[in-house]
Amino acid sequence: MTPTIAILLIITFLLSTVGLLLLIWSIANNQFSYGQSAARTIFSPGEEGHSEDPALADKPDFTGDTSAQASAIKARWTADQSSRTAVLTWLSSAVFWLILGSFFGLVTSLKMHLPEFLVSSEFLTFGRVRPVHLNAVTYGWASMAGIGVALFLIPRLFKTALAGGKYAVSGAFIWNIGLVLGLVAITLGYSDGEEWLEFPWQIDILFVFGGALCAIPLLLTAANRQVEHLYVTSWYLMAALVWFPILFLIANLPFTFPGASGATVNWWFAHNVLGLWVTPIGIGIAYYMIPKILGRPIISYQLSLIGFWSLALFYSQVGIHHLVGGPIPTWLVTLSIVHSVMMSIPVITVAINHHGTMMGNFKRLKDSPTLRFVWIGALMYTASSLQGSMEALRSINVITHFTHYTVAHAHLGMYAFLSFILFGAVYFIMPRLTNWEWPWRRLISLHFWLVSIGILIYFVSLTVGGWLQGTALLDAEMPFMDIVRMTLPALEGRTIGGALMTLGHIVFAFHFVALLMRRGAGNEQPTLFRPAVKEPTQ
Amino acid sequence: MNEHDQRAQFREAPEPEEGTRTTPKIVLAYIAILIVWGVGYYAWQIGKPLQGGDSRTPVAAEHQQSQPANVASSDTSQSTDTSAEEASSADNSSEQSATSPENSAATETAETEDTPSAAASEDSEAGSGSTASANVDGEALFSAHCSSCHQATGQGIPGAFPPLAGSKWLQADPNIPIAIVHDGLEGEIEVAGDTFQGMMPPLGGQLSDAEIAGVLSYARSAWGNDASEVSPDTVAKHKERFGSRGSWSADELTEVFGEH
Numbered sequence: 001m002t003p004t005i006a007i008l009l010i011i012t013f014l015l016s017t018v019g020l021l022l023l024i025w026s027i028a029n030n031q032f033s034y035g036q037s038a039a040r041t042i043f044s045p046g047e048e049g050h051s052e053d054p055a056l057a058d059k060p061d062f063t064g065d066t067s068a069q070a071s072a073i074k075a076r077w078t079a080d081q082s083s084r085t086a087v088l089t090w091l092s093s094a095v096f097w098l099i100l101g102s103f104f105g106l107v108t109s110l111k112m113h114l115p116e117f118l119v120s121s122e123f124l125t126f127g128r129v130r131p132v133h134l135n136a137v138t139y140g141w142a143s144m145a146g147i148g149v150a151l152f153l154i155p156r157l158f159k160t161a162l163a164g165g166k167y168a169v170s171g172a173f174i175w176n177i178g179l180v181l182g183l184v185a186i187t188l189g190y191s192d193g194e195e196w197l198e199f200p201w202q203i204d205i206l207f208v209f210g211g212a213l214c215a216i217p218l219l220l221t222a223a224n225r226q227v228e229h230l231y232v233t234s235w236y237l238m239a240a241l242v243w244f245p246i247l248f249l250i251a252n253l254p255f256t257f258p259g260a261s262g263a264t265v266n267w268w269f270a271h272n273v274l275g276l277w278v279t280p281i282g283i284g285i286a287y288y289m290i291p292k293i294l295g296r297p298i299i300s301y302q303l304s305l306i307g308f309w310s311l312a313l314f315y316s317q318v319g320i321h322h323l324v325g326g327p328i329p330t331w332l333v334t335l336s337i338v339h340s341v342m343m344s345i346p347v348i349t350v351a352i353n354h355h356g357t358m359m360g361n362f363k364r365l366k367d368s369p370t371l372r373f374v375w376i377g378a379l380m381y382t383a384s385s386l387q388g389s390m391e392a393l394r395s396i397n398v399i400t401h402f403t404h405y406t407v408a409h410a411h412l413g414m415y416a417f418l419s420f421i422l423f424g425a426v427y428f429i430m431p432r433l434t435n436w437e438w439p440w441r442r443l444i445s446l447h448f449w450l451v452s453i454g455i456l457i458y459f460v461s462l463t464v465g466g467w468l469q470g471t472a473l474l475d476a477e478m479p480f481m482d483i484v485r486m487t488l489p490a491l492e493g494r495t496i497g498g499a500l501m502t503l504g505h506i507v508f509a510f511h512f513v514a515l516l517m518r519r520g521a522g523n524e525q526p527t528l529f530r531p532a533v534k535e536p537t538q
Numbered sequence: 539m540n541e542h543d544q545r546a547q548f549r550e551a552p553e554p555e556e557g558t559r560t561t562p563k564i565v566l567a568y569i570a571i572l573i574v575w576g577v578g579y580y581a582w583q584i585g586k587p588l589q590g591g592d593s594r595t596p597v598a599a600e601h602q603q604s605q606p607a608n609v610a611s612s613d614t615s616q617s618t619d620t621s622a623e624e625a626s627s628a629d630n631s632s633e634q635s636a637t638s639p640e641n642s643a644a645t646e647t648a649e650t651e652d653t654p655s656a657a658a659s660e661d662s663e664a665g666s667g668s669t670a671s672a673n674v675d676g677e678a679l680f681s682a683h684c685s686s687c688h689q690a691t692g693q694g695i696p697g698a699f700p701p702l703a704g705s706k707w708l709q710a711d712p713n714i715p716i717a718i719v720h721d722g723l724e725g726e727i728e729v730a731g732d733t734f735q736g737m738m739p740p741l742g743g744q745l746s747d748a749e750i751a752g753v754l755s756y757a758r759s760a761w762g763n764d765a766s767e768v769s770p771d772t773v774a775k776h777k778e779r780f781g782s783r784g785s786w787s788a789d790e791l792t793e794v795f796g797e798h
């Protein structure tokens with residue numbers, strides 16, 4: 001790298017970072033007094049400290065007596081009713097794709113240590129089931145559940161009814177058709193051949209349409225909003241909904257990016273799916289659910305600002321850390337590494353905000369399923385991102401690249417962070433849409449323990465196996481086949497962990513369907529991990 | 539709309555909001571440290587090659603040099619139990635394949651080294667010829683060199699790799715499968731009613747005569763196939779007749795070896 005390039009990079013870096021800090025400083029100062037008073041108005045009088053915690057039952061009840069309280073409940077009710085059909089459509093589709101994707105994940109995993117498994121048909125070879133898994137869980141489960149939760153949260157956050165819920169429902173249908181066609185195309189061997197972009201571009205048009213049918217109602221809802229101050233969750237959700245269609249469209253433009261520039265665009269996109277799409281959705285949901293369940297405010301508006309804007313600045317350029325060591329200009333790789341490490345700024349500020357709010361309330365994890373899933377998810381966001389920042393450094397990447405370590409990191413992020421938060425959100429949302437509580441407390445526990453133990457086994461075995469594999473691959477004396485054999489226990493461990501996760505998903509889906517069919521006793525009380533301490537006298 | 543219907547909305551905590559705590563000093567210090575680090579990291583890259591990648595390149599170069607010896611020694615220990623002479627011949631044949639034949643710079647060196655020992659290899663193989671097939675384990679060779687494509691079951695993968703179970707060419711005159719394995723096969727072929735349009739790589743550079751004979755003998759008698767054993771001498775004769783040539787096509791095979 002020449003000094004000129006380095007100096008240009010340094011100047012750009014300093015200007016953008018310092019500019020960012022100035023921006024945040026000025027928003028924080030101009031809006032601060034305003035932000036506080038606005039916050040007071042959304043916090044209806046007498047509501048503070050009220051929550052779903054059964055242990056808190058002797059505190060003065062929130063009775064909804066005062067007119068302010070009554071109107072807060074009314075606003076919530078209106079918001080939930082308006083988004084009901086749309087949210088249910090997106091969430092049920094997501095649960096279906098989760099099950100399908102899990103089975104394909106399990107098959108992929110089995111094939112890594114039983115290469116003879118299901119090879120008699122070309123449709124079930126590794127090169128096809130793996131992308132089916134990846135696309136089913138990313139665009140089916142994670143994206144559809146994320147959009148579903150966003151459709152639920154945005155009307156609530158803006159205290160208004162969802163505008164054009166019908167469009168969002170048809171969006172879900174088009175999105176589902178796109179998924180079916182795309183996954184069939186991959187199975188038949190018609191893939192675009194770039195990871196995360198396997199769906200043939202002709203089919204991608206359906207996703208752009210389906211997504212737009214969802215984005216437009218949300219933007220209209222935002223325009224109708226009844227609140228002045230935008231709570232941090234809405235920044236993340238709206239930003240993700242604006243960023244993703246643009247990224248998806250650019251990356252899928254056919255015939256535009258050949259060769260090495262194609263690989264660069266490919267990974268720029270793939271990381272932005274993670275960083276500018278699923279991550280803001282996950283963080284946004286956590287920002288909503290944690291204070292919601294605890295009934296106390298997120299500790300710091302300033303930290304929210306730093307977290308959001310630095311994510312927006314740094315995340316969009318980190319994609320090339322997937323190509324460290326590839327035939328890509330050094331300056332571009334260096335840029336992505338610096339930004340990957342700078343990403344620890346939003347990660348740490350968000351972590352302080354989330355976990356600082358939790359301080360002193362950890363006992364609540366014992367009863368609230370939503371809180372337990374969401375908080376563990378938030379914790380794993382911190383963990384996976386800090387791990388990612390390390391992985392991007394050249395000295396570590398030379399070991400971990402091309403190993404199972406990356407796959408462990410991928411599932412720590414996509415699963416332990418994102419999927420956990422989505423599970424928590426679904427547990428929160430469904431009773432509010434169906435007026436029916438989750439039928440069986442024990443099934444929630446079972447789901448929780450299966451997926452938690454599953455992902456723990458998954459992550460630990462692949463992390464250890466992948467690291468050993470990576471160091472062995474650098475040892476020129478070591479025959480390749482010996483290294484392959486060495487990783488077998490880790491791969492078998494992954495299958496065990498994955499099987500537990502898949503079982504957990506079956507439990508979850510069964511419970512979801514049971515709730516939709518209104519099975520169970522029809523409680524008046526929320527379904528928590530422990531039965532409520534005091535049963536209210538009816 | 540009564541209280542029962544709204545109970546979930548009713549019991550929950552208010553919409554969340556943000557508190558007013560200020561940014562901890564330690565976060566600001568951390569941001570400052572990272573900015574300094576970032577500038578330093580950019581500066582540190584000055585003088586690195588424009589397409590430097592990571593530090594993998596020197597490792598890879600080292601690897602290339604030491605690998606052939608390595609592969610060869612594991613190969614020989616697996617397939618032959620005989621003299622050092624033979625070990626050195628296997629050594630050479632695998633070195634040739636490791637430094638890809640298309641790469642002219644590499645072949646130049648390989649050729650100069652190769653000439654004397656190529657003769658040696660023919661000698662030793664001719665010597666051990668008739669017994670060698672007893673020493674090689676056809677099944678192990680098959681699983682190491684063929685099963686990744688044709689599968690351990692010999693069923694291949696529909697649409698991609700032809701089945702070997704029941705393959706006519708495999709069970710025809712041994713010269714045909716020897717030609718396919720030694721020199722490769724390309725272009726459209728028809729096997730058991732399905733057409734394949736693939737490319738089978740030449741394996742002559744990786745397998746000794748005895749190994750080719752062994753793996754073919756195994757494949758010609760496994761999965762219900764029933765054809766004669768192949769002797770290493772036939773492989774040696776094939777090499778004499780055709781030298782090193784490119785891949786065969788279906789037409790060339792029928793032209794040279796006749797209808798099967």
Ligand code: HEM
Pocket residue numbers: 195274278279318321322340341343344347381384385386387388389390391392397400401402406409410411412413414417418
């Ligand atoms: C600061 C944050 C993060 C950084 C710097 C980071 C860094 C990295 C790096 C360097 C790799 C590539 C490893 C390689 O191929 O050698 C990677 C892979 C990956 N990361 Fe992260 N990561 C971060 C956060 C996350 C999060 C939050 C998620 C999930 C939502 C995630 C999901 C993934 C996935 C799925 C892959 C594998 C991509 C593939 O190969 O298909 N990462 N990450």
Ligand code: HEM
Pocket residue numbers: 101102103105106108109110130133134137138141142406407410411414415418419494495497498499501502
């Ligand atoms: C149910 C259990 C699951 C199992 C058994 C499983 C298994 C696998 C396997 C075997 C791979 C291929 C790894 C490779 O090529 O080496 C993979 C890749 C991947 N899976 Fe899963 N998976 C599961 C759940 C999920 C879920 C729920 C998500 C996301 C929400 C997810 C996201 C991904 C991603 C992003 C990749 C690509 C990672 C990479 O390229 O590094 N998986 N999974």
